[in-house]
Amino acid sequence: MSSDALRAQIFQRLHPHAYLEAVPCRGRQTRWTRIPRMARRVCQRSISTADGSALVRMGKTIVVCGVKAEIAEPELDSPDLGFIVPNIDLPAMCSPKFKPGPPSEEAQVLSERLNDALVRSNILPLDTLCISSGRAAWCLYIDATCLNYDGNAFDAALVAIMAALGNSAPTFDLDTSTTTCGRDVRVPLSLNKIRRVVGLSFGCVGGSTPTLLADPTSFEEPLLTATVSIVVDIEGGVVSVERGTMGENDGGQGETSASQDTGSLGECILMAKERAVVLHKLFE
Numbered sequence: 006m007s008s009d010a011l012r013a014q015i016f017q018r019l020h021p022h023a024y025l026e027a028v029p030c031r032g033r034q035t036r037w038t039r040i041p042r043m044a045r046r047v048c049q050r051s052i053s054t055a056d057g058s059a060l061v062r063m064g065k066t067i068v069v070c071g072v073k074a075e076i077a078e079p080e081l082d083s084p085d086l087g088f089i090v091p092n093i094d095l096p097a098m099c100s101p102k103f104k105p106g107p108p109s110e111e112a113q114v115l116s117e118r119l120n121d122a123l124v125r126s127n128i129l130p131l132d133t134l135c136i137s138s139g140r141a142a143w144c145l146y147i148d149a150t151c152l153n154y155d156g157n158a159f160d161a162a163l164v165a166i167m168a169a170l171g172n173s174a175p176t177f178d179l180d181t182s183t184t185t186c187g188r189d190v191r192v193p194l195s196l197n198k199i200r201r202v203v204g205l206s207f208g209c210v211g212g213s214t215p216t217l218l219a220d221p222t223s224f225e226e227p228l229l230t231a232t233v234s235i236v237v238d239i240e241g242g243v244v245s246v247e248r249g250t251m252g253e254n255d256g257g258q259g260e261t262s263a264s265q266d267t268g269s270l271g272e273c274i275l276m277a278k279e280r281a282v283v284l285h286k287l288f289e
Contacts, residue, residue, distance in 0.1 A: 038284075043060065057169045058071045063220075069165065072173045076136070077141075079139060079141075084135075086131040086132055089131070091149070093115045093116050093150070096151070125244045128170070128197050145170075156225065157226075159206060170196060205276070206235075208226065209231045243277075246270070
């Protein structure tokens with residue numbers, strides 16, 4: 006390692022805020038997101054035992070998602086609707102910031118945000134999961150696990166979920182009450198692909214004139230003063246906007262009022278729409 010690189014590394018560790026302001030490009034432009042790379046195929050999935058799966062790499066953040074379909078009895082007040090149960094796991098092995106034990110508060114909040122994105126987007130209408138009215142319906146367990154954490158797990162997990170749902174194809178024989186789990190090509194889920202969504206997250210760093218960072222990394226996240234996550238569908242429509250503050254204990258996933266400084270929201274939305282076009286092409 007050269008002396009200049011060593012000095013830069015020491016400066017980064019001792020004065021991270023000053024380093025981020027002095028070195029704004031962080032290896033990519035401040036307003037560029039890391040482009041995910043996906044491993045997904047219909048017959049050769051990332052997880053062969055799942056009904057649908059995908060592996061997504063976004064920079065150094067790696068998320069694997071598996072979809073498992075089970076049969077459940079519909080609710081009495083909604084006999085024609087199925088169930089979607091998303092969940093994200095942030096195990097201790099993916100980053101030193103996470104500890105062994107029950108799901109952390111950050112993981113629970115991320116699961117709620119992913120569920121909200123799926124519900125708002127209506128990519129998979131619950132009535133399409135009905136097998137027999139009042140008798141049987143699909144319950145899709147969508148489990149995303151972070152294998153390596155380098156920030157912005159929400160965006161990576163949402164891409165992985167969209168890809169995994171795209172190759173999920175369970176079948177059920179109502180007469181024999183058996184589920185088919187073979188690896189042959191099956192009829193996929195009735196996804197509303199027009200409503201497929203991706204997440205674009207931003208953070209602010211600095212004081213009176215904050216710098217807007219797209220797709221913050223794990224080094225940048227603790228230094229942020231505020232965040233905003235925007236979910237965009239394939240037609241460029243904004244599905245949801247969520248603002249947050251970067252607290253020391255909640256990993257930046259806590260909610261905040263609209264009065265918090267999250268930079269120019271309009272600018273974030275424009276950048277999100279522009280970048281969403283690139284991300285949506287990954288599913289083609």
